[in-house]
Amino acid sequence: MAFDNCAGVGAGWPGDPATADTPVAVDAARVAPLAAGAGSLRELDARISVCRACPRLVEWRERAAATKRRAFADEPYWGRPVPGFGDAQPRVLVLGLAPGAHGSNRTGRNFTGDRSGEWLFAALHRCGLASQPNAVAADDGLTLRGTRIIAAVRCAPPENKPTPVERDACRPWLIRDLALAWPTTRAVVVLGGFAWAALWPALRALGVAVPRPVPGFGHGVEVPLAGGRVVLGCYHPSQQNTFTGRLTPAMLDDIFGRAAASAASPAPSSTMPSA
Numbered sequence: 001m002a003f004d005n006c007a008g009v010g011a012g013w014p015g016d017p018a019t020a021d022t023p024v025a026v027d028a029a030r031v032a033p034l035a036a037g038a039g040s041l042r043e044l045d046a047r048i049s050v051c052r053a054c055p056r057l058v059e060w061r062e063r064a065a066a067t068k069r070r071a072f073a074d075e076p077y078w079g080r081p082v083p084g085f086g087d088a089q090p091r092v093l094v095l096g097l098a099p100g101a102h103g104s105n106r107t108g109r110n111f112t113g114d115r116s117g118e119w120l121f122a123a124l125h126r127c128g129l130a131s132q133p134n135a136v137a138a139d140d141g142l143t144l145r146g147t148r149i150i151a152a153v154r155c156a157p158p159e160n161k162p163t164p165v166e167r168d169a170c171r172p173w174l175i176r177d178l179a180l181a182w183p184t185t186r187a188v189v190v191l192g193g194f195a196w197a198a199l200w201p202a203l204r205a206l207g208v209a210v211p212r213p214v215p216g217f218g219h220g221v222e223v224p225l226a227g228g229r230v231v232l233g234c235y236h237p238s239q240q241n242t243f244t245g246r247l248t249p250a251m252l253d254d255i256f257g258r259a260a261a262s263a264a265s266p267a268p269s270s271t272m273p274s275a
């Protein structure tokens with residue numbers, strides 16, 4: 001490939017949705033209008049993938065791409081925001097926290113190339129939502145069935161902890177992602193408490209009726225929404241959870257089995273949100 005530290009637009013990274021004409025959000029004020037103006041998930045993914053609105057995260061993601069982890073010293077890194085991945089008309093949305101510095105930030109695809117992804121894609125495959133159980137690179141042939149994976153924050157943050165300002169700056173991308181996917185979505189699987197907290201204000205911004213108070217996050221918590229949709233809480237498949245046995249394959253299978261069952265249900269009855 002014709003890049004090393006970060007994937008340049010048009011340089012040939014597999015699946016790169018951006019082109020030289022893709023508009024760039026150079027600060028937080030420009031994220032909302034660019035998100036709202038994206039007419040399709042493909043266009044939204046392109047705009048996300050070139051965003052530079054958060055100075056600390058831009059510096060961090062590009063530094064990680066330049067310094068690399070020793071195991072990947074000979075590999076090119078994506079080093080850009082990680083857009084959504086999966087079906088263009090999803091019935092199941094999977095909402096994560098943010099890219100890992102040497103996982104998605106390296107491969108350019110959500111949950112691809114790290115241990116969390118090994119657990120997640122294995123579970124999606126067992127439940128019929130992924131074509132294969134492994135995800136190692138953007139060109140590994142993996143496809144998702146009726147499923148799209150997105151994140152509350154699209155750039156790798158130091159210590160996996162975005163600041164509240166960064167979370168809020170990235171929210172318009174999430175709102176637009178939800179708006180474009182909502183007509184077909186039946187189930188939203190939320191991985192971890194950070195993503196759980198990020199989802200509800202975004203749904204409210206879309207005009208989706210959200211329970212008050214919002215139920216607290218927990219594994220297996222299920223929140224029904226209008227139109228027959230459902231939100232499911234799931235522990236994040238981080239090593240902290242999987243190594244300790246807090247999250248097991250059976251627990252993931254339970255959640256994604258329920259999501260897959262919802263996906264097979266009749267189409268939601270509510271209309272598309274306005275945002």
Ligand code: SF4
Nearest residue numbers: 051053054081155170
């Ligand atoms: S975290 Fe979101 S808003 Fe901030 S630079 Fe990355 S994509 Fe843009």
